[in-house]
Amino acid sequence: MGYLVLARKWRPQSFEDMTGQEHVVRTLANAIAQDRVAHAYLFCGPRGVGKTTAARLLAKALNCVNGPTATPCGKCAPCVEITAGTSVDVAEIDGASNNGVENVREIRENAKYLPQRDRNKIYIIDEVHMLSGAAFNALLKTLEEPPPHVKFIFATTEPHKLPDTILSRCQRHNFRRIPAARMLERLKQIAAAEKAALSDTALALIVRQAEGGMRDALSLLDQVLSAAGPGASDEAVAEALGAIDRTVVQGFAEGLVHRDPAALLRLVEDSHVKGVDLKRLAEEVALQLRHVLVTLATGAAPEELADAEQQAVRKLAAEADGAQLARLFDVVHGAVWDVGRAAQPRLALEMALLKAVQLAPAASIPELIARVEKLAGAGGLEPARKAAGAPGGRSAPAPFRV
Ligand SMILES: Nc1ncnc2c1ncn2[C@@H]1O[C@H](COP(=O)(O)OP(=O)(O)OP(=O)(O)O)[C@@H](O)[C@H]1O
Ligand SMILES: [Mg+2]
Ligand SMILES: [Zn+2]
Structure with a gap:
């Protein structure tokens, strides 16, 4: 046969x-x-x-x-x-x-x-x-x-x-779209029976692209196995799918939360060199921030993510706060459209990321209020105002090259 x-x-x-x-x-x-x-x-x-x-x-x-x-x-x-x-x-x-x-x-x-x-x-x-x-x-x-x-x-x-x-x-x-976690389960079972040693992260990438359709998921799995072989690395799988490497997406989320402009610019450069579609990259980064925010809000990482990814997202959620994440999401999500239609998508993405880093408040609003109140109590209202206004301030623009 x-x-x-x-x-x-x-x-x-x-x-x-x-x-x-x-x-x-x-x-x-x-x-x-x-x-x-x-x-x-x-x-x-x-x-x-x-x-x-x-x-x-x-x-x-x-x-x-x-x-x-x-x-x-x-x-x-x-x-x-x-x-x-x-x-x-x-x-x-x-x-x-x-x-x-x-x-x-x-x-x-x-x-x-x-x-x-x-x-x-x-x-x-x-x-x-x-x-x-x-x-x-x-x-x-x-x-x-x-x-x-x-x-x-x-x-x-x-x-x-x-x-x-x-x-x-x-x-x-x-009939409904198949929930991501269930699809991942089924793919794991099929991959094992087919003797394909793909990681959960790689399978989760397929799930994400299949958008709830099992036939699509299995066609993608076929495509990956014939392009990259049964022992394919996550990177090879991402490439076979024309997808964006998850560690890169997570890198962006970390760079944003840690307010690390140098790391972000480096990641943009790498992605640009590799020919990654920057609009899709921006979409993925926005989605990743959403995952972190959901994890923070509900206490549990989204089930459709692979275990390793869930762990990374949980770690980031523990380091960030909701207000900061929400603002980061707004800026990155808003940038998707700009990046998609910009004459120079790379420039648009870089600017959006740098803006996101600068805008993000250093602390949550309640924390800032507490600080202001404490200072006000000590009779030093003036510096308190400055502290509250500082994150968006122009006092220290991060130097960058285009
Ligand atoms: N719920 C499911 N559980 C497991 N496998 C599924 C499921 N749905 C689809 N598949 C897989 O996808 C293949 C195609 O499914 P099927 O032909 O039943 O889809 P369909 O809903 O009739 O799609 P279409 O609208 O395109 O006709 C199946 O052979 C099977 O491998
Ligand atoms: Mg049918
Ligand atoms: Zn029978």
Whole structure:
């Protein structure tokens, strides 16, 4: 057998294996156990989060020789054929290329007859929102009162394009983007089984780029393994993904919190030389500051970060204070747009970072007030004012070269 891409090789073969869609899986399993299976389902959600996979699993659950069961055997003829997409009683139809009224008429005609071998005749229609208006109309009647052996499973990324008449005749399930922590868990498991020694940091980088889509995550993992090999370093993985090295991003966050302009300028220089997209870099730095602020506010580092990163973020959170972080975030986040459209992005980024370093208050507001009060109590209000105004002051501009 030829090479099978990871997304296909690792298509979940049981409801249990479906990551991050427990709310859907539970309902389906209960319906099967209680013999309350609807005759038409609509699976909605973004790309690559398990809609087609769940449709096939449901088909297996209904037609397995041991079924209907929430735990289809995977070994009997119906199970094997549904997995391979060759079952005579389960039709997988691409709504985009079979969107005409004649296609639906064919389904309607066909649905009248009993299944050839298995318990149910199941129609899985992908991208169902692509059907024409006439096709939807032709479908309505069958959908309202289908023969008892017929089940429909529709999948779509764009449910808002479906007519209400169709929506109201289906049991709808919303699939969600897969939470980062869950996706990381699944990727770890798959990477280990594939004998790929990628660090958690590298896998977390993939998770970040996949934005909740498991198919995208697995395609990226494929891409990394073929570009950088199974023992790839974090840097090689970042390069293969066209991503920005996490240690560099963390370096920026540290430089900002520690108010270290020299280190920041050095990092900009390095990134510039390496050809890093500076707008994306600014976005990543803003996001990293957000992570530090969240850690400070909630006492826990975001779960989607790799362990090493969580540790670095926690350390930084302990060294910073909320007011400072919020201001740093404002400046860096505000700079993203400027950097993106500047004739000289590097210059724009440097200026923003230097500004951020200068603006950041040396202490939190309550701390400053306490200091002012203490000084006022000692009768030295004048210097106290100066102290409170000093951080943004012009007294000592940091020297820098462009
Ligand atoms: N919830 C999930 N748990 C585990 N793996 C998943 C999940 N969702 C998707 N995958 C992986 O992604 C692949 C594609 O999933 P699937 O075809 O079910 O997505 P889809 O939601 O139908 O996407 P599309 O809208 O593009 O048709 C699967 O083969 C599987 O490897
Ligand atoms: Mg699909
Ligand atoms: Zn079976």
